Amino acid sequence: MLDPYKQLQEHFLQLSRLAHALTFLQWDQLVMMPPRGNEARSEAIAELSSLYHSQLTEPALADLLDKARAAEQDPERLASIREMEREYRWATCIPSDLVKAKSLAGSKCEHQWRSQRQDNDWSGFLSNFKEVVNLSRVEAQARQTCNSEIFSTPYDALLDLYCTGDSSSLISEIFTTLKTDLPPLIAQVVEKQAGRTREFNGRFSKAAQQRLNRKLAVILGFDFEAGRIDESSHPFSTGDIGDHRITSRYRENDFIDALKATAHETGHAAYEGGLPLKWKHLPLGQARNMSIHESQSLLFEKQIFLSKPFLNFFTPEIHTHIAESDAYDCQQIWLNSIKVSPSYIRVEADELCYPLHVILRYEIESALINGGMEADDLPDAWDEKMQTYLGLSTAGNYKDGCLQDIHWTDGSFGYFPAYTLGALNAAQMFSAFRRQHDDWQELLGRGEIIPIRQWLEEQIWSTGRLLDSQELLQAVTGESTTPRHFIDYVRERYLEEQY
Amino acid sequence: MLDPYKQLQEHFLQLSRLAHALTFLQWDQLVMMPPRGNEARSEAIAELSSLYHSQLTEPALADLLDKARAAEQDPERLASIREMEREYRWATCIPSDLVKAKSLAGSKCEHQWRSQRQDNDWSGFLSNFKEVVNLSRVEAQARQTCNSEIFSTPYDALLDLYCTGDSSSLISEIFTTLKTDLPPLIAQVVEKQAGRTREFNGRFSKAAQQRLNRKLAVILGFDFEAGRIDESSHPFSTGDIGDHRITSRYRENDFIDALKATAHETGHAAYEGGLPLKWKHLPLGQARNMSIHESQSLLFEKQIFLSKPFLNFFTPEIHTHIAESDAYDCQQIWLNSIKVSPSYIRVEADELCYPLHVILRYEIESALINGGMEADDLPDAWDEKMQTYLGLSTAGNYKDGCLQDIHWTDGSFGYFPAYTLGALNAAQMFSAFRRQHDDWQELLGRGEIIPIRQWLEEQIWSTGRLLDSQELLQAVTGESTTPRHFIDYVRERYLEEQY
Numbered sequence: 002m003l004d005p006y007k008q009l010q011e012h013f014l015q016l017s018r019l020a021h022a023l024t025f026l027q028w029d030q031l032v033m034m035p036p037r038g039n040e041a042r043s044e045a046i047a048e049l050s051s052l053y054h055s056q057l058t059e060p061a062l063a064d065l066l067d068k069a070r071a072a073e074q075d076p077e078r079l080a081s082i083r084e085m086e087r088e089y090r091w092a093t094c095i096p097s098d099l100v101k102a103k104s105l106a107g108s109k110c111e112h113q114w115r116s117q118r119q120d121n122d123w124s125g126f127l128s129n130f131k132e133v134v135n136l137s138r139v140e141a142q143a144r145q146t147c148n149s150e151i152f153s154t155p156y157d158a159l160l161d162l163y164c165t166g167d168s169s170s171l172i173s174e175i176f177t178t179l180k181t182d183l184p185p186l187i188a189q190v191v192e193k194q195a196g197r198t199r200e201f202n203g204r205f206s207k208a209a210q211q212r213l214n215r216k217l218a219v220i221l222g223f224d225f226e227a228g229r230i231d232e233s234s235h236p237f238s239t240g241d242i243g244d245h246r247i248t249s250r251y252r253e254n255d256f257i258d259a260l261k262a263t264a265h266e267t268g269h270a271a272y273e274g275g276l277p278l279k280w281k282h283l284p285l286g287q288a289r290n291m292s293i294h295e296s297q298s299l300l301f302e303k304q305i306f307l308s309k310p311f312l313n314f315f316t317p318e319i320h321t322h323i324a325e326s327d328a329y330d331c332q333q334i335w336l337n338s339i340k341v342s343p344s345y346i347r348v349e350a351d352e353l354c355y356p357l358h359v360i361l362r363y364e365i366e367s368a369l370i371n372g373g374m375e376a377d378d379l380p381d382a383w384d385e386k387m388q389t390y391l392g393l394s395t396a397g398n399y400k401d402g403c404l405q406d407i408h409w410t411d412g413s414f415g416y417f418p419a420y421t422l423g424a425l426n427a428a429q430m431f432s433a434f435r436r437q438h439d440d441w442q443e444l445l446g447r448g449e450i451i452p453i454r455q456w457l458e459e460q461i462w463s464t465g466r467l468l469d470s471q472e473l474l475q476a477v478t479g480e481s482t483t484p485r486h487f488i489d490y491v492r493e494r495y496l497e498e499q500y
Numbered sequence: 501m502l503d504p505y506k507q508l509q510e511h512f513l514q515l516s517r518l519a520h521a522l523t524f525l526q527w528d529q530l531v532m533m534p535p536r537g538n539e540a541r542s543e544a545i546a547e548l549s550s551l552y553h554s555q556l557t558e559p560a561l562a563d564l565l566d567k568a569r570a571a572e573q574d575p576e577r578l579a580s581i582r583e584m585e586r587e588y589r590w591a592t593c594i595p596s597d598l599v600k601a602k603s604l605a606g607s608k609c610e611h612q613w614r615s616q617r618q619d620n621d622w623s624g625f626l627s628n629f630k631e632v633v634n635l636s637r638v639e640a641q642a643r644q645t646c647n648s649e650i651f652s653t654p655y656d657a658l659l660d661l662y663c664t665g666d667s668s669s670l671i672s673e674i675f676t677t678l679k680t681d682l683p684p685l686i687a688q689v690v691e692k693q694a695g696r697t698r699e700f701n702g703r704f705s706k707a708a709q710q711r712l713n714r715k716l717a718v719i720l721g722f723d724f725e726a727g728r729i730d731e732s733s734h735p736f737s738t739g740d741i742g743d744h745r746i747t748s749r750y751r752e753n754d755f756i757d758a759l760k761a762t763a764h765e766t767g768h769a770a771y772e773g774g775l776p777l778k779w780k781h782l783p784l785g786q787a788r789n790m791s792i793h794e795s796q797s798l799l800f801e802k803q804i805f806l807s808k809p810f811l812n813f814f815t816p817e818i819h820t821h822i823a824e825s826d827a828y829d830c831q832q833i834w835l836n837s838i839k840v841s842p843s844y845i846r847v848e849a850d851e852l853c854y855p856l857h858v859i860l861r862y863e864i865e866s867a868l869i870n871g872g873m874e875a876d877d878l879p880d881a882w883d884e885k886m887q888t889y890l891g892l893s894t895a896g897n898y899k900d901g902c903l904q905d906i907h908w909t910d911g912s913f914g915y916f917p918a919y920t921l922g923a924l925n926a927a928q929m930f931s932a933f934r935r936q937h938d939d940w941q942e943l944l945g946r947g948e949i950i951p952i953r954q955w956l957e958e959q960i961w962s963t964g965r966l967l968d969s970q971e972l973l974q975a976v977t978g979e980s981t982t983p984r985h986f987i988d989y990v991r992e993r994y995l996e997e998q999y
Contacts, residue, residue: 029524034743038726226536
């Protein structure tokens with residue numbers, strides 16, 4: 002008979018193999034599968050998800066976790082048990098009827114949203130969305146109840162699914178600063194950039210862009226022996242040990258868009274590839290949370306790729322691979338790539354406006370879940386906040402307003418803050434790297450990414466889930482997440498145009 | 501409580517979803533996965549296979565099958581129960597220790613074979629292969645014992661795994677005719693073709709070939725909304741409902757090789773795509789066996805694609821897509837494509853020599869399993885038979901002799917006959933089609949494949965496993981598998997050069 006910890010290890014190893022199957026079936030569904038394969042695929046994914054859930058919630062685990070915890074002294078093993086327990090509790094603390102009801106309501110709402118968004122049909126959407134909000138409230142309360150020592154509000158219990166370790170009180174404080182500092186900064190930058198950016202004009206072939214993007218990925222340390230780059234309508238990153246799958250998206254009239262996506266997804270893949278093999282297939286060996294994950298992708302995209310010295314270094318590659326790009330010198334490519342301009346759509350927003358899109362969503366979703374707002378109030382709240390934060394009205398324009406994102410349609414409330422926490426964490430981490438590496442500009446200017454990767458691997462990737470996200474920030478940067486470094490960095494890039 | 505048949509349906513539906521996951525994980529492994537992904541993938545596949553096996557052998561099924569059989573009157577449902585029972589019995593009738601031991605011995609032997617073949621290392625191979633033969637004999641005896649009313653020899657019990665419905669007595673009779681008729685025919689054809697075929701010479705780009713192969717697949721009825729064509733080192737076909745995945749292989753100095761593979765795999769996919777949806781996810785709704793499956797792929801490759809009228813029709817497409825191919829007119833392309841020449845390697849063999857390669861293997865493997873031959877005797881037996889059937893000696897040349905195939909390395913004895921039964925069945929089925937369609941030459945000459953597909957779908961694909969393979973041949977062609985139609989067809993093509 003194995004000791005309780007070994008039994009748990011074995012159990013989570015089996016779970017990781019089901020997770021592997023789900024990961025690659027879902028990748029295939031988004032990247033490879035022909036349209037008529039969807040029915041059989043969805044059924045197979047549902048079956049495996051249900052197998053996964055029933056294995057994760059096996060009642061015998063509760064006892065094993067208790068026994069293992071009582072028997073262990075080793076801090077790493079205790080951390081490993083803590084993370085196993087977290088997975089187990091999070092899966093068991095809401096009744097399976099609720100899981101099923103939310104999944105059904107979410108699928109229906111998401112499915113119909115795809116056409117309702119195009120039709121600007123708010124009232125059609127609302128009729129499904131109310132149920133999604135109701136069930137998410139019930140879920141949030143149930144999750145808060147069974148973890149009442151941790152969560153101060155129901156919304157915090159949902160937030161924890163994506164940003165575990167980052168509380169709503171911390172986020173609210175950070176977002177208050179950003180709401181104050183960013184709008185005047187945006188106005189200054191827009192004025193400064195006026196007439197200096199120049200839209201790309203030309204046909205940049207997809208095949209040439211694909212070769213260029215592979216080159217970028219290699220420079221950023223992506224290992225094609227342990228991964229692939231493909232194409233999908235929304236770039237994403239997934240995979241397992243030794244097999245990291247990222248995607249990019251190619252526009253024939255713009256060669257920077259795909260490069261940003263490739264740099265971003267290479268950052269996600271780098272984090273996954275640097276996770277500690279000594280805890281492989283265990284919860285402790287996984288990525289910490291989405292606010293850390295997003296920090297790694299944004300660090301690769303913003304702090305590395307879009308830096309002046311790196312883009313200086315990389316422009317000759319652009320010119321070599323895409324002959325038509327030589328109408329733009331490196332200064333012009335850089336300026337075009339950092340253009341700031343308030344607009345309606347979050348996923349197209351620049352680095353300065355993006356946090357305001359997120360803050361708007363955070364304020365709305367926390368109120369929806371905690372009960373300060375009803376689903377009916379969403380369009381007005383959206384319009385009012387867009388006007389306040391970005392000076393744009395979405396009155397009557399639902400499709401470019403509150404119907405633009407997929408996240409809420411299936412009840413993924415609590416996800417949005419990860420994007421901006423990630424941006425702040427990236428700036429804060431890179432600032433710590435700069436303090437320890439005087440030659441950081443030279444490294445970027447020579448395309449030498451290895452020292453940055455080594456530092457990130459040592460400081461962040463190799464720690465898995467040993468620390469919670471704010472402990473990790475403290476360990477790496479000496480402070481918990483703060484907007485200060487982000488503000489400094491965007492001033493340096495967008496106002497001083499130094500970096 | 502569902503009735504027993506409904507419970508069985510539900511159980512096999514769940515199994516089919518695990519099978520779906522395995523199918524696409526294995527496809528990905530061969531077509532997409534980067535090298536370093538192999539470890540995690542192999543572990544996930546092993547886990548799912550073991551889950552599949554334990555669900556298929558659940559003891560409660562025996563009782564459910566008995567109850568369902570007793571309660572049913574409907575012949576289709578009884579056939580469905582019969583096929584479920586077959587799957588269940590075949591999975592349960594050998595002890596799990598034996599399954600495991602054979603799997604381990606097979607993996608080891610196959611793994612080492614990859615280098616031993618290159619090194620021409622017979623004695624190294626033999627040391628592993630003896631164990632594979634021993635365990636396969638034990639397996640064959642166990643399978644024969646638990647189905648003694650069906651199988652007259654232990655080898656028949658293994659043959660049944662691939663060619664269920666085709667007995668070794670039928671096969672031996674057929675092969676005796678082929679052994680007599682083919683060698684003199686080959687000599688005549690070689691003489692007739694001498695000096696008239698001309699090796700392809702040129703660089704035919706892969707990208708152009710890929711476009712040409714997609715075109716061929718479309719003409720042959722492949723639906724890209726319900727499938728993909730990719731590339732792999734050995735062409736194969738797999739998939740599920742609405743998602744048929746085939747691969748081809750491109751040689752830059754030969755554009756016919758990939759086209760043959762594409763036509764072949766399109767035939768496999770067509771059969772899968774035409775299986776009866778009313779029995780979807782049930783054993784009854786699956787492809788009959790490998791000797792029928794191979795007949796469909798060979799019919800597409802040989803009877804359709806390599807026919808003179810079809811290749812006449814298709815040559816302008818070749819010239820359009822591959823400019824360098826216009827050094828060869830359609831008569832020359834056809835002659836080159838049907839060149840006959842005895843050689844060592846089965847997978848490279850032409851249509852006339854191929855059956856002799858299979859007969860040699862059949863005679864050896866049946867003797868190995870039934871006890872008439874020992875593993876040590878293999879090289880001598882191989883050499884002797886190669887000299888008799890094809891006039892070539894493999895003395896001392898193991899890598900081009902008895903070490904050339906993967907099949908035996910993991911104990912897949914009983915598979916080889918399917919290739920030649922498939923070739924005979926294809927000729928026999930197409931001969932029935934010709935008897936019912938006077939305009940068959942015109943159809944091929946216009947590239948009109950729909951009437952052929954409709955006939956095959958109605959006669960074969962839509963029947964799933966309702967009939968056993970020889971019943972199916974009887975129903976479609978009026979007789980069980982016979983070499984007569986194949987001999988007539990190859991005389992017509994290779995001696996008379998009429999088709």
